[in-house]
Structure formats: C-alpha cells, structure tokens
Amino acid sequence: MQIHLSDDGVPLYQQVVQQIQHRILSGQIAGGAEMPAIRTLAERLRVNPNTIARAYRELEQAGLVEKRRTRGTFVTSSPTAMSSQKKREAIEPAIDQLIVLARGLGVDGKELSQWVLRRDEHMQRQGGEQS
Structure with missing residues (x-):
C-alpha cells in the first residue's frame, strides 16, 4: 500500500x-x-x-x-454503507481544500458548484472515477 x-x-x-x-x-x-x-x-x-x-x-x-x-x-x-453523517465527514476535507483553491483563483461558490456538477456528469459518462 x-x-x-x-x-x-x-x-x-x-x-x-x-x-x-x-x-x-x-x-x-x-x-x-x-x-x-x-x-x-x-x-x-x-x-x-x-x-x-x-x-x-x-x-x-x-x-x-x-x-x-x-x-x-x-x-x-x-x-x-456508511451513515450519511460519516460520508459527509469523509468528504468535507476534500471539499474544504477545493473551496480554498477556488477562492484563491477567484472562483465563486456558484461557479464552482456548476463545475463540480459538470465534472460529475462527465465522470458518470466515462464510467467511474477519473484521475
């Protein structure tokens, strides 16, 4: 590992x-x-x-x-099969890092949300996780 x-x-x-x-x-x-x-x-x-x-x-x-x-x-x-709260706790650090990066680049929350949704759709079309 x-x-x-x-x-x-x-x-x-x-x-x-x-x-x-x-x-x-x-x-x-x-x-x-x-x-x-x-x-x-x-x-x-x-x-x-x-x-x-x-x-x-x-x-x-x-x-x-x-x-x-x-x-x-x-x-x-x-x-x-984690609880919803545990899933949120697991993903929040990555979200926090993304928000800090976006703010540093002058990207607001609404625009960032749109990008995340588009990226999620793209990844779903590709059949899974992208690096």
Missing part, C-alpha cells in the same frame, strides 16, 4: 486516514481486505506505530475498518 506523507502541516495520522479512506471508498482496497499490521506500516512509512494506531482507530470509528481479535485489521465488508 503506497502512502505518501508530506510536511504540509496536516498531522501524519490524518494523511494516513485520508489516503486509506480514499482507497477504500474508491474500491482500490476491497471490502474484506486485510490491512497491513500497525508495526509493519509504521516501519514502511518511518513513523511512530502510535501514528498508525491512531489512524486505524479513526478509520474504525468511521466504519471503514474493523479489528478482528488476534487476526488483524480488515476493511469492512460494505464500507459504502
């Missing part, structure tokens, strides 16, 4: 949560898949194991992963 950490001011555990969350919700990590062990992922990313443990707790609270005693951490079987 590739995770890229940066020193942009976002706490490391949040960067881990956001990237794993994206991979789960986009289907890159399938329901039922086993997550790397905390120590293994911490060593790979060169971070304290507590950072990964905290990220996994956040993902568990969001209903995306579950701990199975003595077996490890696994992606829940139906991560897309």
Whole structure:
C-alpha cells in the first residue's frame, strides 16, 4: 500500500486516514481486505506505530475498518454503507481544500458548484472515477 506523507502541516495520522479512506471508498482496497499490521506500516512509512494506531482507530470509528481479535485489521465488508453523517465527514476535507483553491483563483461558490456538477456528469459518462 503506497502512502505518501508530506510536511504540509496536516498531522501524519490524518494523511494516513485520508489516503486509506480514499482507497477504500474508491474500491482500490476491497471490502474484506486485510490491512497491513500497525508495526509493519509504521516501519514502511518511518513513523511512530502510535501514528498508525491512531489512524486505524479513526478509520474504525468511521466504519471503514474493523479489528478482528488476534487476526488483524480488515476493511469492512460494505464500507459504502456508511451513515450519511460519516460520508459527509469523509468528504468535507476534500471539499474544504477545493473551496480554498477556488477562492484563491477567484472562483465563486456558484461557479464552482456548476463545475463540480459538470465534472460529475462527465465522470458518470466515462464510467467511474477519473484521475
């Protein structure tokens, strides 16, 4: 699992949560898949194991992963069955970043909304997620 950490001011555990969350919700990590062990992922990313443990707790609270005693951490079987509130909480950071970028470029909310809707329609026609 590739995770890229940066020193942009976002706490490391949040960067881990956001990237794993994206991979789960986009289907890159399938329901039922086993997550790397905390120590293994911490060593790979060169971070304290507590950072990964905290990220996994956040993902568990969001209903995306579950701990199975003595077996490890696994992606829940139906991560897309999250509550509406959890879905909103999952997507809000990306929306916030988009709004900040748009404002910096002088794009107002109405125009941004139109662009998002058009992009969504385009992606639906293309059959899924675009990079």
